[in-house]
Amino acid sequence: MNDRVARYWDTVLRTGTSPLPRLPLPAVTDRVDPVVLAGLLADPHCLDGFDTAGPRRRTDLIAALAVWLEHLPTHLIPEPMRSRAARLRFLIWSLPFRLRALGEEADVLPERVDLPVTRTGEYPPPQVLQVDQAVLLLARTAREEWLSHLRAWQDDPWLSAVHHTDPARFERELRWVTHAWPDDTATAGPQERRLALVARRAGDTERRDDEERIAADVTENHWLPRAALLRGSRALGTGDWRSAAAFASLALSPLLLFAAQAGPLARWVALAQLLAGMITVIAARPRRDAVLLLRLPAASAAGALVLLSFTPRWWLDPDAWRVGLGLLAVSMLYLIIETRLHGVPVWAAVGRGTVIGLIGAGYAMTLSILILGFVAPSVAESGQCLLGWWLQPPYTAHTYPPAQAAACAEALHTGAAAAPAGFVLLLTGWSLAVGLAAQVLWDDRPVTAPLGRLKRTRGGTP
Structure with a gap:
């Protein structure tokens, strides 16, 4: 455990380099030197005596720093440093809960820490650090404050700089909010265990509720706008390869059946998928629907209804498939651009945008088979001429039904x-x-945003 804690102090807490090589922990809480505070927040290793201290003494010094920050009035912390102060407090107080998630039950923090002396010379009673009481409350409070800074990263000088200069580092900060030890490559499984700030005797329901509330917040506010679907799924605990394989198999089944000339089965499978998907969303735990990207099928359905109102030219032209292929390419490029505009590096944006585009194309293809198989023959202009298209080979011209062949040929001139x-x-x-174009017009939110949920952002109205 000592090696793990040492790596945590060495690699996770640091955000930069201290302007001063050695700094004593300030003794008063009613005044602060900005240079000293900046150094302590950038690199807690600059605490006087830290380098020569043993593991236990180092932990005591780090805990004393966190207690000092807790009792430092907010107005004394310069605004550009407040996010780093919240981050540091959260990382320190959450350490015992991270170790518990890995099966290590030892209380790493000291039992008590002396509070900072005030200017009047008063010595308050020491801060008792019982993990399931005081530390739990401190960790939850610091986490909420840190999350509020992450949500408004555009307005925070330090977070904004990190986001633009090192997006990968910004994403690491997000993973440390939802997972116990995301950067630990020494073990194969525990690094994916989610972080829950709950008491040791908490039940599975309380633990899961805490994990999923934070995971949903980070996923909706950060991972999905950045098109990091896999990251969001892992935060919600659904990102294993089995889930991805099952989803891909179900999503592609109508397309594969149609390509294999099993058109009648393909349209019924598409209908079954629509019904099963709706039931799944209704029955699923709240906010897990975010990773299903439900705005994509909703937008595609709206786009399909627009085309159905046109003349039959679109399903008569034998070369119209080229337009469809071109529109798919344009849609893919748009999703890559949208991902890039959220600060994702170029190649990551290409990969993530392509994945979102393929999912959108899968949704659109399934809906197309469903609409053409059940809706278009009844509502489209001359739709009776489309009857039975699913019974014919998909790669040869569609002949009209025998009963309407003459009338269709005369009406459609082909x-x-x-x-x-x-x-x-x-x-x-x-x-x-x-559908993507309509999404931009009707709602100024990314297409990866959850469907049907509005929330207040930065104090504004929904």
């Missing part, structure tokens, strides 16, 4: 429609592209 694969591809590209 003897056959485009190949089913062509107009399915056109509807897929069109619905995704138009």
Whole structure:
């Protein structure tokens, strides 16, 4: 445990270099030297005696620093340093709970710490640091304060600089909020254990509620706008390969069935997926729906309904599939650009935006098969001529149903429609592209934002 704690002090707490090599812990709480405070927040190792102290003494010094920060009035902390002060307090007070998540029950912090002396020379009683009482309350309070700074990172000079100069470091800070030991590569499993600030005797429900509330906050405010779907899924505890494989298999099944010339089965599977998806969202734990990216199918459905109101030209033209393919490419590029504009590095933005685009295309394809299989023949102009398209080979021209063949040929001035694969591809590209465009117009939020939830941001109105 000592090695783990030493690595924690050495690699996690530091945010920079102290302007002074050695600093004593200030003794009074009613005044503060900004240079001293900046040094302590940048590198707690600059505490006088830290380098020569043993593991126990180092922990005592770090705990004393956290207690001093707790009793330092907020107005004495310069505004650019407040986020770092909250971060440091959170990391120190959360350490016992991180070790518990890894199966180490020893109380690493000292039992008590002397409080800072005031200017009048008074010596307050020492701060008792019982993990399941005082430390738990201090850790939760510091976490909420740190989260509030992370939400408003654009307005914080230090966080804004970190976000723009080192996005990977900013994302590491997010992982340290939701996971117990995310950067520990020495073990294969424990690093994915989520962090819960609860008492030792807390039940599974209380522990899970604490984990998921924080995970949902970080996922919705940070991971999803950055298109980091895998990070968000891991924060919510759903990011293993089995879940991803199951989701991909279900999502691709209508497409694979259609490509394998099993059109009748493909449209019924698409309908079953729609119903199963709705039931899953209703039954799922609150806020876990965020990683399903429900705005994508909602936007695609809106785009598909627009195309259905057009003339039959779109499903008659044998070359219309090229437009659909082009619109899919444009949609993919838009999602990459949106990801890049949230501060994600170029190649990471390309990868993440492509993943979101492929998921959107999968949603749009499933909806296209569903709409063309059950809706278009009844509501589209000359839709009766589309009847039975799912029974025909997907890569050859669609012949009209025998009962309407003559009437359709006369009304549409052509003897056959485009190949089913062509107009399915056109509807897929069109619905995704138009849906994304509508998303930008109707709601100034990223397409990865949760569907149907409004919240106040920076004190504003929903």
